[in-house]
Amino acid sequence: MPHAAASGRLLVTGIGELVTNDPAPDREGGPLGILRDAALVADDGVITWIGRSGDAPSLEATADSPHPHRIEVLDARGRAVIPGFVDSHTHLVFGGDRAEEFAARMAGRAYEAGGIRSTVAATREATDDELRARLAGFVRELHGQGTTTFEVKTGYGLSVVDEERLAQLAAEVTDEVTFLGAHVVPAEFTERAGGADGYVELVAGEMLQACKPHVRWVDAFCERGAFDAEQSRRVLEAGRAEGLGVRVHGNQLGEGDGVRLAVELDAASVDHCTYLSEADVAALAGSRTVATLLPGVEFSTRHPYPDARRLIDAGVTVALASDCNPGSSFTSSMPFCIALAVREMGMTPAEAVRAATAGGAAALRRTDVGVLRPGARADLALLDAPSHVHLAYRPGVPLVAETWKDGARVA
Template identity: 80%
Template sequence: MGRVSMLITNIGELVTNEPAPDREGGPLGLVRDAAVLIEDGRIAWVGPSTHATERLARPGERRDRQEADEYRAHWNDVVDVVDAGGRAVIPGFVDSHTHLVFGGDRAEEFAARMAGRRYEAGGIRSTVAATRAATDDELRTRLAGFVAELHSQGTTTFEVKSGYGLSVADEARLVRLAREVTDEVTFLGAHVVPTEFADASDDYVDLVVGDMLAACAPHARWIDAFCERGAFTAEQSRRVLEAGAAAGLGIRVHGNQLGEGDGVRLAVELGAASVDHCTFLGDADVAALAASDTVATLLPGVEFSTRQPYPDARRLIDAGVTVALASDCNPGSSFTSSMPFCIAVAVRDMGMTPAEAVWASTAGGAAALRRTDVGAIRPGARADLVLLDAPSHVHLVYRPGVPLVARVWKDGAIISGR
């Protein structure tokens, strides 16, 4: 067993997302005056600060007495001790829905929408044109900037979709570039029908399930389809998703964003890991989600940016649906990379409590990606942690817009902060 590389101690409030009889906070599994031991980039132990030195040096199951004595004698030589100063530590955010590889922006469209123009899916095509015109290096540089934004705001795991190329060559390069920064890559060739196929959407679907899927599948873990008016019908979406599943990709779905439709029920029927947006739901949609393993991923930044009604998170949670929060960072409908912002909006406008929103942005995001190694602070999980300049997770909502992320660790290494 490798040596313990870091001890974070004097944590005022530790959000573990591991409930236990002796822990507060329900699903957050809060530990007060806590410590975390990290070994080889993984969580080795979690508990009260007063037990940390005992746990580290205890002979027996963990290490023999001679090694324990050496640890006692050379503590500072073998352990990087971080004093949290009574501040809160939470799991790194898991952002399970982003569109980070694109060219240009749509600031003028946003301004027009704030002046009263309705949001429609077709605006995606302007980003497609700008993305096709950008070089690989231009896209890569911009992507690196977005990743730095994510890290600085506490996001340690994130998904990236394609969908702004909509040709075989362009979609292939988008998933390839996305794979350079994350393993959670989603092929979204079925984002909208590109201009050159405006009157032949079924022909475009043929391309997506044929040459485009063959070119993109080696770089992707997931396939997605925008099952919505102005994008793809339920039948077209089914073709895309089933073809992706046959190629070994997991299923995700954009659904029920602009109105009630078939997206949620299609996602549940096909066993999708997540159906995202869920803004307009009928009772049958909620019941289907509650009876399934499909996560409802809500995207507060979209409604903030489009002035649509917010999803009713309270309705979903009360029905027993697993809910995740994600940023949907994209240039058209949610140009934010801030999970703290999304948490604050979800609590203010979607009926969530601070605890529910923090859980949804960490453990919920992990569930939406079907990951068990992130989203919680427990032995064996990746050491992805966020130190807040605050005594409690509640301050993420209580102090909206204030940069509370003091330090971020990914696999036990600092990736942002001081």
């Protein structure tokens, strides 16, 4: 990871409620695997022990510890500790903003995918240093709100040179970089004879080759106003042939082919899932593909919220993510998304917290984050609250007291 693990040993003690996402017969909360009066030990950024505070091992120097001289103790003082949030869908590298567009939507104008092009223009004009500084600010926001793992998409360059530089900048802050050249068709291609198909040829060819050294994933916006199923397939299959994992934007503005395509290609995640047919739900339930829900979008666009209850009851793995972007969801707050999911999408507080941690990890096909157990990364958030329930119970209140990533405090 771009962030190095802490060297030494860490003891977190006095935890009133420890959400592990690692259920066991002696733990409460079903899938949350809650321990009371708990403690946690990490060595060099990796968890080595979890249990009751009274059973915590001594942190004296040991022969097998490469850094026995550095020992840090954090007393939670009865507060809750949860896994660091895993935000599996963001668009953090961009120039400008679209505040006027937001104000117009709140006055009644409908949301359309084409607004992305105004951000493309501002991003192309921005320097690397300007984009890097803004990205660093967003990372501080994420850490300050308990997020320890996050994905970042390209998609606001839409030329070979600009998509490559966005991928490079994103890779400076996360390993979870997604190539989203197939975001929308840029203005210069709508005016050419080649049109959308000509742009898809560029994305699946030269643009992909330029970006692939810096990214782990390939994505496509399979939606009206963006790319149809066959255009999306061409890009996604080209990325998969180069060894990239597949992600899909789909079913945001209406029922469509996004979910079907994602399941067919064994995508790690299909994101939005606002409008789903019974066949879509059944396909997701029978697959490894995670349904990533983005309630900040519905808050910002006044579209109907996804029906998380329907998905969960069908056995679909659900993740929550911020979709932080300047057009349709300009929030970096996973606690806010949890509160929306509970209030508007039929999720319980426990389901929403799990979706924002273990669910996000599943959407990135990660087993080392989103969970607190031996062998996982020491990524955790200390809450100024006695329980995870307060994340939904006290919406808008900054409840994350400290954030630790790889055993080091980052906020």
